Each structure stands twice: as structure tokens, then as C-alpha cells.
Amino acid sequence: MTKRILVCLTGASGAIYGVRLIEKLKSVGHEVHLIVSRWGEETLAHETSSSREDLGKIADFIYDEMDLTAGPASGSFHLDAMAIVPCSMKTLAGIAHGYADNLVARAADCTLKERRPLVIVPRETPLNLIHIRNMETVTEAGAIILPASPAFWHKPKNIDELVDSIVDRIIPHLGLSKTEIEWKGDI
Numbered sequence: 001m002t003k004r005i006l007v008c009l010t011g012a013s014g015a016i017y018g019v020r021l022i023e024k025l026k027s028v029g030h031e032v033h034l035i036v037s038r039w040g041e042e043t044l045a046h047e048t049s050s051s052r053e054d055l056g057k058i059a060d061f062i063y064d065e066m067d068l069t070a071g072p073a074s075g076s077f078h079l080d081a082m083a084i085v086p087c088s089m090k091t092l093a094g095i096a097h098g099y100a101d102n103l104v105a106r107a108a109d110c111t112l113k114e115r116r117p118l119v120i121v122p123r124e125t126p127l128n129l130i131h132i133r134n135m136e137t138v139t140e141a142g143a144i145i146l147p148a149s150p151a152f153w154h155k156p157k158n159i160d161e162l163v164d165s166i167v168d169r170i171i172p173h174l175g176l177s178k179t180e181i182e183w184k185g186d187i
């Protein structure tokens with residue numbers, strides 16, 4: 001069954017994880033709603049060959065990060081799940097403290113209050129105590145923290161296989177069954 005998934009790319013390193021997630025969701029017909037933050041655009045351009053415009057052509061809907069009139073700013077706008085991939089420490093902080101000053105933080109606020117799945121993929125190292133406490137806070141509020149720390153046990157042959165080892169972990173936490181999307185085994 002088609003699900004409506006909101007994918008957000010923020011200004012942490014690891015834009016490729018978000019790109020791959022969008023591609024996988026679209027490859028099996030899910031409806032992808034997309035927000036790319038201002039700094040997400042920068043990291044996307046810096047790290048990949050894709051731009052916000054390119055991703056907008058793959059996604060079904062794309063929103064401006066500052067458009068708080070857009071659907072995802074309201075809990076009554078139906079979404080099945082939300083993923084922030086990659087998630088910066090700044091966006092994590094905003095979510096942890098209910099500081100919804102842009103559409104990513106506001107949509108996450110709504111996702112949590114509506115008790116829908118929210119997957120946060122942070123990319124920062126090392127972590128300070130503020131980062132750790134913010135991760136604890138959002139976890140207590142119902143979010144899933146799924147760090148961008150790829151596995152090596154499956155002997156990845158290239159970056160794509162490393163990236164997939166994270167993206168394939170995100171998908172089930174969005175409430176999508178393993179069988180819907182090519183599954184490479186429990187990691």
C-alpha cells in the first residue's frame with residue numbers, strides 16, 4: 001500500500017543517505033514529500049552530484065523550509081511517517097526543545113504529537129553532552145535515533161553498499177514492511 005513519507009535533508013554531512021532513501025521509497029511507489037533546509041542544500045551540493053531541484057523532480061511534493069503554511073506544518077495533514085536524513089545537531093536541538101522555527105522542526109513536532117514514526121539520522125562525531133541529552137529527549141518523546149554509522153560486517157564493496165546498510169535500517173522504522181523494498185538481511 002502506498003504510504004506518504006516526509007523526508008527532510010538538513011545541513012549535516014551524509015546527504016547521500018537522504019538521496020538514497022528518496023530513491024528507494026520512490027522505486028516502490030511511495031509518495032515522497034520533501035524538505036531540504038538551506039544548509040541541507042549546501043551539503044547536498046558539496047557532497048553529491050544532486051541538487052535540491054533534482055530531488056524535487058523525484059519527490060512528489062517539495063516544500064520551502066520556511067513555509068510554515070505548508071501541509072506538514074499541521075498535525076491534521078496526513079503523513080504516515082517522517083525521516084530526517086541526515087539530521088544536524090541544530091535541527092535535533094530544535095526538535096528536542098519544541099523550537100519549531102522552520103518547517104523541518106515544526107513537521108517533526110507534529111509527527112511526535114500525532115504519535116507517528118519519526119526517524120532521526122544524526123551525523124556528528126564526537127558527541128557533546130548537549131547532543132546526547134537532546135537525543136535522550138527526542139527518544140523519550142517517541143523518536144527513533146538511528147545514527148549514520150554504517151556496518152562493515154557484510155564487507156561492503158563500495159560506498160553505495162555502505163549507504164544502503166543505513167538506508168535499509170531506516171525503512172522498517174518508517175512502518176514499511178521489509179518485503180516492500182529489497183531487503184538485504186538484518187543488520
Ligand SMILES: Cc1cc2nc3c(=O)[nH]c(=O)nc-3n(C[C@H](O)[C@H](O)[C@H](O)COP(=O)(O)O)c2cc1C
Binds near residue numbers: 011039
Ligand atoms: C559542509 C558542512 C558540513 C557540516 N556537517 C555537519 C554535520 O555533520 N553535523 C552537524 O550537526 N552539523 C554540520 N554542519 C553544520 C550545520 O550545517 C549547521 O549547524 C546548520 O545551522 C544546520 O542547519 P539545518 O539543521 O537547518 O540544516 C555542517 C555544515 C557544513 C557547511
